[in-house]
Amino acid sequence: MTMGLPNSAGAIAAAVANGDVSACDVTRAALGRVERDNPRINAFVTVTSERALREAEAVDEAIRRGAVPGPLAGVPYAAKNLFDIEGLPTLAGSKINRDRSPAAADAVLVQRLRNAGAILLGGVGMGEYAYDFTGQNAHYGAAKNPLDLTRMTGGSSGGSAAAVASGMVPIALGSDTNGSIRVPSAFCGLYGLRSTYGRLPRTGSFPLCESIDTVGPFATSTADLAQLYDVLQGHDAGDPACVERPAMPTLPEIGKGVDGLRIAVAGGYFRTNAQPDALAALDLAARTLGVSDEVDIPEVERARAAAYLHTNAESSALHLNRLRERAKDFDPDTRERFLAGALMPASWYIAAQRFRRRFEEIMRGIFQNCDIILAPATPFCAPPMDQETVVLGGKELLLRPNIGILTQPVSLLGLPIAAVPVYGEGPLPFGIQVIAKPWREDLCLRVAHVLENAGLGVRRG
């Protein structure tokens, strides 16, 4: 980050609130980093410099007037470009959406961040229409992993992760249907949160699969993640899936430790489908937490299949007219998958819906005996950009569809999950999923905070 300026969201907000630095100075420094680093990282597709400086001036003016600054006063951030930004077409990583009318208003989460004093620097890239685990995009190029520019960021929120991991911004917004926050968090060494389905409003965001889609935060620490998540909470009637529940602030909770929490490590499918170094990272996290119990979740492979079918069917129905009229303008990496979904018999989709209720009953039983389940987020660390296959469970498989093999099954129910970076002996991090009961994001973040404080998210040597 820039010399002399704080680099965490919490420190920036405190410095701006105390008058140690102005929001305008922080914003100008952040825009300078974007100008310097984005050509190398390719995270930002659109930089909203004028808007950012206007927002910063408004924060500074409010402080001069004596107003209480918001909890993210002066904190620069990036938004995955599926969030509406007033005055811009919502690209969602596509070429086709360039022809959409500019958004008439900001997405609700962008509005909430503005109300909290945060400064939007722009829209960041993503896999086309969020149907992606790699961070690559035929129209706008791949976001580069700041930890190793030859490797994938993961997707589909690859631009969000790259923007944060490169230090251009301390926090970002992303979305997670089948792993699109958790996978990039794992590959780029960040903390991410997939909140409970229905917790955060998706109003003003471009969907992929509305029965599974969630939106949420990235950060470099659990404190920043919790603060950002807390600002985002609250019902909004514009999203029919958003549940009217009181906000549950998590920042005051994260330091409560894990005493009394019943934590288990996911075995079976999650061990079979992860490489040894990813399992070593999982076991290190378990040892750090003093966890020895293992839970084998029944039918988890079917849960992954059901999530696949939901996503393929719903997303293809969403894009059916675009597939009819502009199929050639899709990214080749998404086009054939969307077309396959459009041809899917309804009975397959309905079987997947029926299985969802069955899997909920299975998980309900498991959570009678534990509060948290730990699982690897990805089977391996960030792969090289050009890698096409991978060996899992003794079988050589296509890489791309299997990057999310461990995130996709737990997406089906919409459970809250924190992604936590864990370094092993090598130079690249792994990600751990901290999975809780519905609506218990606070427990996810408490566990994540203990792992962070133990230094697991810091590269060794």
Place this chain on the structure above:
Amino acid sequence: MEPGDSVDAYIDAAASRLGLSIEDAWKPRLATFVLLAQGMAKLVEESGALEGSDSASIFRLRDIP
């Protein structure tokens, strides 16, 4: 679809009914993804005992003021 059926024939017929134009160059990958979804569906259907579960998302009629 049953094993032995031509997936290409299924793609051609279904795409035609849906008004989708499929270029020949796209068909090999498209067939791969159709067969992948078929495999996923088979796995789900094999779980059995699904008939008592919700057959679709619950539709809730909202109040009309």
